[in-house]
Amino acid sequence: MARSQSHVGDHPARTGPTGRPAGPLTLLGIVLLALNLRAAIAGLAPLLPDVRLDLGLGGATAGLLTTLPVLCFGLLSPAAALLGGRIGVERALLVAMLGIVVGSLVRTAPGIWSMITGTVLIGAGITVGNVLVPSVVKQDFPQRQGSVTALTTAALTGGAALAAAVTAPLAHGGWGWRGALLVVGAPAAVAAALWLPQLRRRHVAPTLARNVTALLRSPVTWALAAFMGMQSLTYYAMLAWLPTLLRDEGVSAADAGWALALFNLLGIATAVLAPALATRLRDQRGLGLLVCATWAVCLLGLLGVPSLYLLWATMGGLAQGAGIGLALALLVLRARTPESARDLSGTVQSVGYLLGATGPLLVGLLRDGSGGWVLPLGALCVAVVVMAVAALTAGRDRQV
Template sequence: MRTPPTTRPPLPGSPARPAAGGLTLLGVVLLALNLRAAIAGLAPLLPDVRGDLGLTGGAAGLLTTLPVLCFGLLSPFAALLGRRVGIEAALLLAMLGIIAGSLVRTGPGFWWLVAGTVVVGAGITVGNVLVPSIVKQDFRERQGRVTALTTAALTGGAALAAAVAAPLAHAGLGWRGTLLLVGGLAAVAAIVWLPQLRRRHPAPAARLGGTDVLRSPVTWQLAGFMGMQSLTYYALLAWLPTLLRDAGVPATGAGWALALFNLLGIVTAVAAPALAARRRDQRGLALLVCGAWGVGLLGLLAAPALYLLWATVTGLAQGAGIGLALALLVIRAGTPESARDLSGTVQSVGYLLGSTGPVLLGVLRDGSGGWTLPLGALCAAVALMAAASLGAGRDRQV
């Protein structure tokens, strides 16, 4: 029996596949839109969740750190799923996982919330790993523009969820209904993505790292830079609304500050890689990012009434930080193979370090009774990021 044409990879020089046109692009953008929303939507609701379930700061931080922990631990398994069932089917399963996890999160009690958050995190991990693969596969001639578009969608989804979560919850939906609604948006992406199941392409093999990569100091300097960037970002993503509400900012205002924090990152996440690619040495750019982080964190500590200004500064810093970290994975790699190995190692270590941020801040907040010690800890993380950048940004290759 002949293999249907839609299952064959295109021949070199053949015309673009119809499936890689507008509908595929819309599907990819909608997939990306859901890859942070379910995490960002929880942050403005943490005070309500804590009050309802009687959670400590560490337990509340665990809820926002679990998805990031999934990023670090489950990425190789996400790639394996893509190889077994195909990228297209795996991405549909990712959206279904976000929907199912959001439904489980509405169950009674803390452990239902934990279980649902793990399922959501697993779904997002599959999307994190395989959306770049689908972009490279289907948009080879314009992958730069489509990558910028998916980055904007990812950050925009987080900003939208952060902005609407508190108003929806306080308008009568409650925190459970709001989490279900935000996660349920993945159903739209799943429906639009369904036609792609007519094709099946296996994901490329994933590797954590070769011997040369693991022995190189550049690898660990990059991991330190990305890890401290991720720790600071996810800690602030989780706790910024609570910090502001403790300072007397209304819930809606705190949610809008978190939305601004995420939204402004779109601009610098796209701009930072372009600036980095024009330089042989990126240390100055990296130190500028760290400086912006430091100014924003110290501003939140010293003058929380100017929270919109500090949300702007930290938002620009976080977008530039992740954009620069991802760009350095390519710039510091000497070959395509080392780029693959370097990316796998650095992102796994970076996300594992990043996952400690929300829990660390929650524990420090409970232990000290205020935000001076937690924000001081984040400033220390930024200092470590700056130290790592002196090696990661130097003109060397793995």
């Protein structure tokens, strides 16, 4: 059944508290922020073999480098929501971009601890963006939630695709892995500069916006957390290990990087389509199950016929874009107000990303322990089944 047009129409955004309309400049700023919310993580994945060789890392430690940002998403999401309430979402988002810039600089310094410290700073910055962007969308574009969420999700996946595509060629073309990582961190500085005009539109959500106990008791909250958690676990595991899997199968480093770029790039289309479609449906359960089925095809294909890796990267790309797009859309659709969107986003992303953080580490441990990819890919298939079960509750037309 279609939703009312009042939920999905392309009406102008409402006027902000300062009297300035949330217009094209605000929209551009949000999109540029979103462009940086995965790039610094995706850019590392094609370079993991080089980083491991240079720093002498084992598989589990290398997986930890990709797990750390996701772990930050889980541990710091409540703090990110509080930061937005205390200093305003605009100032908090500026801090987020500056954190990514500083982290990108620190992680290219010599030594494993510089890499770890920089990665944590990047993860903290991305966490603030993850939590507060849905609140900005709900607040500044209440009549264009679907289309604006689609744009930000497309920017997020597009930034990841671009970073995955350029880091290996840059690193092997004379820049080295450190220079390549600096390149993918630079756009955050541009986003920070272009976000500065938004500081005049300071929005501070009330600290006591809703009954947190009721939020935690809602089955919708936990279903959303499980859906996002299993989506994140599968996505970040693939983001971290797909190039290594392919290189184990004899694929060159450059071709493995391009396969990862394809995995991210193809998600842009479904990242745009899924939120737009979700806002026009009263019930999103069927859409969630379709996402899970597409993930299953990708994983089973890599397990059974890895030589067709471009086909499976295509299926995985379509699945991951739709999965994150649907998850972010549900955070907006299931919330009654911008304040509840902030709290729901913080809670769901905290639990969901804590679950998701186990993906890269789990795959690294299973790969090292078994010496192959059957157990790691089998574990990801189990995660997809859990994701499908969660979709049956998260996709129902209920708000919290």
